Amino acid sequence: MRDVFIAGVGQTPITKDTESRGRSLGAAAVNAALTDAGVEPQRIGALYVGNMLSGILAQQQQLGGLIADYSGLAGIEAVTIEAACASGGAAIRMAYQAVAGGMHDVVAVCGVERMTHVDRDAVTRALASAADWELEGVCGESFLSLNATLMRAYMDKYGVTAERFAPFAITAHQNALTNPNALLRKPLDLATYMSSRIVMDPIRLFDVSPVCNGASAVVLAAPHVTTRLASRSKVRIAGSALATAPLALARRADLLDLTAVSSSTQQAMKQAGVVHDDIDLFEPHDAYTIMTALTLEAAGFARAGAGLEFADAARIGLHGELPLATFGGLKARGHPVGATGCYQIAEAFLQLMERAAANQVPNAEVALVQNIGGTGATVVTHVLTREN
Amino acid sequence: MRDVFIAGVGQTPITKDTESRGRSLGAAAVNAALTDAGVEPQRIGALYVGNMLSGILAQQQQLGGLIADYSGLAGIEAVTIEAACASGGAAIRMAYQAVAGGMHDVVAVCGVERMTHVDRDAVTRALASAADWELEGVCGESFLSLNATLMRAYMDKYGVTAERFAPFAITAHQNALTNPNALLRKPLDLATYMSSRIVMDPIRLFDVSPVCNGASAVVLAAPHVTTRLASRSKVRIAGSALATAPLALARRADLLDLTAVSSSTQQAMKQAGVVHDDIDLFEPHDAYTIMTALTLEAAGFARAGAGLEFADAARIGLHGELPLATFGGLKARGHPVGATGCYQIAEAFLQLMERAAANQVPNAEVALVQNIGGTGATVVTHVLTREN
Numbered sequence: 001m002r003d004v005f006i007a008g009v010g011q012t013p014i015t016k017d018t019e020s021r022g023r024s025l026g027a028a029a030v031n032a033a034l035t036d037a038g039v040e041p042q043r044i045g046a047l048y049v050g051n052m053l054s055g056i057l058a059q060q061q062q063l064g065g066l067i068a069d070y071s072g073l074a075g076i077e078a079v080t081i082e083a084a085c086a087s088g089g090a091a092i093r094m095a096y097q098a099v100a101g102g103m104h105d106v107v108a109v110c111g112v113e114r115m116t117h118v119d120r121d122a123v124t125r126a127l128a129s130a131a132d133w134e135l136e137g138v139c140g141e142s143f144l145s146l147n148a149t150l151m152r153a154y155m156d157k158y159g160v161t162a163e164r165f166a167p168f169a170i171t172a173h174q175n176a177l178t179n180p181n182a183l184l185r186k187p188l189d190l191a192t193y194m195s196s197r198i199v200m201d202p203i204r205l206f207d208v209s210p211v212c213n214g215a216s217a218v219v220l221a222a223p224h225v226t227t228r229l230a231s232r233s234k235v236r237i238a239g240s241a242l243a244t245a246p247l248a249l250a251r252r253a254d255l256l257d258l259t260a261v262s263s264s265t266q267q268a269m270k271q272a273g274v275v276h277d278d279i280d281l282f283e284p285h286d287a288y289t290i291m292t293a294l295t296l297e298a299a300g301f302a303r304a305g306a307g308l309e310f311a312d313a314a315r316i317g318l319h320g321e322l323p324l325a326t327f328g329g330l331k332a333r334g335h336p337v338g339a340t341g342c343y344q345i346a347e348a349f350l351q352l353m354e355r356a357a358a359n360q361v362p363n364a365e366v367a368l369v370q371n372i373g374g375t376g377a378t379v380v381t382h383v384l385t386r387e388n
Numbered sequence: 389m390r391d392v393f394i395a396g397v398g399q400t401p402i403t404k405d406t407e408s409r410g411r412s413l414g415a416a417a418v419n420a421a422l423t424d425a426g427v428e429p430q431r432i433g434a435l436y437v438g439n440m441l442s443g444i445l446a447q448q449q450q451l452g453g454l455i456a457d458y459s460g461l462a463g464i465e466a467v468t469i470e471a472a473c474a475s476g477g478a479a480i481r482m483a484y485q486a487v488a489g490g491m492h493d494v495v496a497v498c499g500v501e502r503m504t505h506v507d508r509d510a511v512t513r514a515l516a517s518a519a520d521w522e523l524e525g526v527c528g529e530s531f532l533s534l535n536a537t538l539m540r541a542y543m544d545k546y547g548v549t550a551e552r553f554a555p556f557a558i559t560a561h562q563n564a565l566t567n568p569n570a571l572l573r574k575p576l577d578l579a580t581y582m583s584s585r586i587v588m589d590p591i592r593l594f595d596v597s598p599v600c601n602g603a604s605a606v607v608l609a610a611p612h613v614t615t616r617l618a619s620r621s622k623v624r625i626a627g628s629a630l631a632t633a634p635l636a637l638a639r640r641a642d643l644l645d646l647t648a649v650s651s652s653t654q655q656a657m658k659q660a661g662v663v664h665d666d667i668d669l670f671e672p673h674d675a676y677t678i679m680t681a682l683t684l685e686a687a688g689f690a691r692a693g694a695g696l697e698f699a700d701a702a703r704i705g706l707h708g709e710l711p712l713a714t715f716g717g718l719k720a721r722g723h724p725v726g727a728t729g730c731y732q733i734a735e736a737f738l739q740l741m742e743r744a745a746a747n748q749v750p751n752a753e754v755a756l757v758q759n760i761g762g763t764g765a766t767v768v769t770h771v772l773t774r775e776n
Contacts (some may be wrong), residue, residue, distance in 0.1 A: 002491050021522070021533040039709040046630075055470075059525055061517040062472040065765040069639065075651065079478045079766070082468040084444075084450040094482060101489010102389050129449040134409070137447055184693035242434075244453035251457065263463065311441050316482045377453040378467070 001100040005226040005385070006235045007219040008037025009346035014214040014334035015182040016090040017115045022054055026067035026112040026216035031343075033108060033217035038230030042189050044219075045104030046077035050091030052084055052217035052338035055119050056126045065188075067110055077104075084130030085287065087111065088216070088341025089242075089371025089380030095220045095381075096240045105222045111342030112215035123211055127337070130374040132248035136335060143287075144208070146375050148251060151290035153255050155202060158305045165289035166193040168324070169331055170208045172286060175318065176328025178358035181343075183212050185335035207289040209335035216274040216342035218349070235352045238366075239272030239383035247377040258372075259378035260299035265370070272366075272383035276300055279383075280364040281323040281351055283344040285372035287330045295370065323361045341371035341380060352386040389488040393614040394623045394772070395607040396425025397734035400422025400491065402571040402602040402722035404504045410442055411451065413603035414455035414500040417730075421496060421605035426618030429433030432607075434465035440472055440497035440726035444514045445506050455498055456760070465492075472518030475499065475541070476604070476729025477630075477759025477768030483608045484628045484770075493610045494763070499660035499730030500603035511599055513657050518762045520636035531675075534637060536588040539678035541643050543590060546693045550590050553677035554581040555699040556712070556766070557594045557719055560674060565608040566746035569731075571600050571722035595677040597723035604730035624742045626754075627654075627660030627771035635765040646760075647684035648767035660754075661773035664688060667738055667771075669753040671732040673760035675718045683758065711749045712740060729759035729768060740774040 010032025012025050026049065027368050034041060047068045055061045064078030081091040088111030095107040115123050124144075128137045131146060155162070169188055176182035188206060196205040226233055243264035245250055252259070269275070282301075286292045293307035301322065302309055310316055316324040327347040330340055348367035350356045356364075367384040400413050402657055414437065435456045452466030465565045469479040476499030483495040503511050512532075516525045519534060543550070555607060564570035576594060584593040614621055625662025631652035634640055640647070657663070672691075674680045681695035689710065690697055700706055704712040715721050715735040718728055736743045736755035744752075753774040 023522075052449060053443075055441075055514075055517050059517045059521040060511070060631065061440060061470060061762050061766055062635060064471055065761070066635050068632050069634040073632055075632060075647065078471075078632045079630065080470040082449060082470055083452055083466075094467070097489060097491050098485055101485060101491055103485050103489055125447070126443075129443050129447045132454065133447040135410075242467065244456050244463060244466045246457040246462055247450060247454050259463065319471070373453070374448050377450055 002102060003223050004096050004099045004220050004237045005223060005233050006349045007221040007226050007229050007233050008033050008231045009349050010036055010217045011181045011346050012215045012344060013181045014212050014336060016212050018117045020114060020213050022058060022060060022114050023066055023070040026110050027070040029215035029217035030067065030071040030108055030110050033219045036231060037219040038104060041072050043106045044073055044076060044108050045106055046098060047073055047096050048091040048109065049080045050088035050338045050341055051080055051085045051113060053113060053115065054083060056129065058114060058121065060299060077124045083378040084342060084373030085337040086371045086373030086378040087338035091238050092218060092341060092345055092382065093242050093369060093380050095265060096237050097212060099220050099222055105225050106333055107220050109342060110215060110217040111339035113336035114213045114339040115211045115336060115371050116213055134162050134251060135248040137339045139310050144200045144203065145286040147290055149201045149249065150255060150375065151202050154290060160308055163190065163194055164311055165207060166190050167313050168286060168289045168292045169193060170246055171316050172325040172329040172331035175326055176332035177229045177357055179327040182328040182332055183210055184332040209330040212334040212336050212337050214336035216335060216339050216346050218342055218345050230374055234387045235349050236385050236387050237382055238385040239268035241267035242380045244378050245376055247374055249375060256294060258298040258376040259293050260376055261295055264379045264381040265299040268381040269382045272385060274366055274383060278366045279359045279368045281326055281367050283348055283369045284324055285330060286325055287335055318359065318361050326361055327359050345382065348384050352384055368379045389612050390490060392484050392487045392608050392739045393611060393621050394624045395614050395617050396421050397608040397620050397621045397737050398424055398605045399569045399640045400401050400603045400736050401569045402600050402724060404600050406505045408502060408601050409446060410446060410500055410502050411454055411458040415458040416497050417603035417605035418459040418496055418751060419497050419695050421607045424619060425607040427494060427607060429460050431494045432461055432464060433494055434486060435461055435498065436479040436482050437468045438476035438726045439468055439501060440470060440475045441501060441514050442504065443515065445510065445566060460478045461509040470750060471766040472761030473725045474729060474759045474761030474766040474768050475726035480669050480729060480733055480770065481628050481768055484625050487608050487610055492615050495608050496605060497730060498603060498605040499727035501724035501726040502601045503599045503724060504601055512661045523636040523638060532588045532591065535678055536591045536748060537637065537678040538643060538763065539590050542678055542681065548696055549574055551582055552699055553595060554578050555701050556674060556677045556680045557581060559701050559704050560713040560717040560719035563714055563747055564720030567715040567721055570716040571598055572720040597675045597718040600724050602722060602724035604727050604734050606730055606733050620696050621738050622775045624773050625770055626773040627656035628629055629655035630768045631766055632766050635692050635762055637763060644682060646682050646686040646764040648764055649683055652767045652769040656769040656771050660773060662754055662771060666754045669714055669749045670678050671720060671736055671757045672712055673758055674713055675723055678762040706747065706749050712751055715747050732757045732759060733770065740772055
């Protein structure tokens with residue numbers, strides 16, 4: 001199979017507005033990515049759209065064809081990829097497969113989501129469709145309650161207090177301050193974190209990523225195309241893997257063991273030929289602070305129960321040993337669910353291209369990016385490297 | 389890229405029940421396909437699920453991971469592909485790409501849909517999500533009304549009467565009589581067709597495919613795997629293409645020109661190296677009789693305005709020059725929307741394997757299979773050939 005490069009990226013600013021249109025957001029991101037890559041629309045072989053909620057909240061399916069049309073790509077191959085909050089990452093993986101396998105030389109990927117044009121109850125209910133509806137949703141479980149179950153189980157098992165999770169959120173807010181596309185550009189300190197309301201015990205408001213709208217796009221290309229583009233990208237997708245686990249927590253052997261994180265991380269890192277020490281930055285799926293802790297353990301950065309050792313601004317800040325959520329992450333950049341995986345890849349690309357400005361991680365050459373659907377049911381992991 | 393073979397298929401009987409579960413239907417189809425192929429579950433590299441309505445009508449997204457788990461494939465790569473009523477065909481195409489490109493040696497595809505557990509209005513509204521909601525859905529357009537617009541425009545432009553469309557439906561019903569998985573196993577004659585109620589002028593009840601439930605699965609494999617399987621399949625995917633057109637009828641240059649049918653058919657046939665005379669049977673997307681007429685024209689079997697020349701039992705029956713809808717098609721086998729594309733491929737496979745029993749098309753060696761989302765917005769075309 002061929003090497004695959006990221007030729008360019010586009011992001012729309014994340015908002016909580018009620019007026020943006022899905023097709024316009026998607027087209028804006030796609031066109032920004034095409035411009036960034038310096039690629040003509042007629043070179044695009046396919047468009048894969050990552051989206052979770054448009055059918056439920058906006059009565060609009062078939063976004064592939066719709067966004068292709070409004071992006072000036074009418075006629076091309078286009079489909080929607082859905083894997084709950086991992087939809088964006090899964091769409092990137094499908095595009096990687098298309099280019100690596102030789103089906104297309106250039107593929108555009110667009111993650112798009114609108115969540116704030118409906119009331120909060122509708123969003124909560126729609127997000128619960130990522131869980132097992134028969135076993136969890138019908139019992140009244142929501143994404144919040146399932147994550148509260150995980151966080152409570154973790155705190156009980158390892159005897160840790162809620163404030164230990166705070167640095168994950170504080171660092172995300174710090175990084176978002178200088179990201180023009182981030183939703184939450186305000187600093188967070190421990191006192192504010194601890195005094196924020198408990199939305200579902202033990203989860204505080206600042207443990208949770210916000211409901212919002214946004215679109216991000218990525219152009220993937222084969223090496224012979226990439227070298228001729230104005231963007232002169234040297235960012236390669238060196239590893240790509242997608243793994244699953246049962247949706248319902250009750251069907252898992254161990255609540256606190258994210259098996260799909262372990263297996264997809266191992267596969268992607270093995271393909272890329274990198275070890276943990278090689279990784280210069282990690283964009284985890286920090287939808288909840290507990291997910292970051294569990295992810296660091298399952299991904300092999302810490303042993304079980306030791307993920308919170310990374311909850312330390314000195315270790316995970318932009319100049320730390322393992323920078324996390326370098327543009328604010330899901331927590332502070334925002335989490336427009338089906339779009340998130342594409343924002344993550346776009347941000348890691350900017351880091352490896354040394355285009356991250358105030359958010360730049362020094363000497364970033366290897367990035368790990370992980371997008372998760374449900375409470376660990378679908379996990380897409382990519383390793384990006386800068387080639388010399 | 390590698391050759392890709394269909395190793396085995398599975399189908400659940402199509403029903404209008406209110407109790408079937410999506411995960412059970414999906415798992416039954418997947419397991420039937422694995423058994424038919426004679427492949428062990430651990431050989432499966434990925435599962436792609438085609439589905440349109442589960443999120444809207446059953447509060448369940450992330451069907452990839454869910455059906456993988458319930459099929460005994462927990463852990464593997466699994467995602468959902470959505471392209472409205474072309475979801476099943478689009479999932480087949482993604483699997484084709486994964487095997488042809490070398491990402492996986494064996495991939496399972498499952499199309500699944502449940503539509504009769506909710507009331508009819510909910511289904512009508514959900515199906516309208518395949519159209520352009522902002523331009524059509526909000527104006528009260530439904531799939532029925534959009535197809536009525538097309539049929540009326542066709543009748544006016546070419547001066548034909550409604551009864552000219554009847555043979556498409558009559559032939560489908562005839563073929564479904566001997567398909568144990570078909571929903572509508574009752575003969576249809578011209579008098580019954582003409583006396584059926586007009587559901588939306590000029591569309592009669594028997595012009596329309598039924599709302600129903602079902603799942604179908606297909607196993608695709610690389611040649612080195614296929615030759616060692618008990619099924620000893622000789623059915624190859626010789627051509628595969630997906631094209632799009634604007635969703636809204638108002639955004640198309642010519643209402644009656646299905647441009648994505650033309651382009652995807654041409655691409656798939658060119659890849660397969662076949663011409664129209666080579667095709668022994670055609671499974672069109674006969675959701676409405678008008679779609680069959682328009683498809684025959686856009687696919688190059690008839691010139692514009694002449695598609696109804698095929699509306700003749702002698703030409704399209706199992707022993708005709710171009711057998712259509714050989715197991716009953718969407719019209720009489722049934723149209724569980726996201727599953728349909730997989731039923732079509734399964735049926736064409738049975739034809740080329742000479743396993744079609746009473747529905748066998750004599751000497752079937754080349755099959756054209758086409759799955760359409762919306763009123764022609766996403767079109768997936770496959771050419772299957774029997775290798776000797």
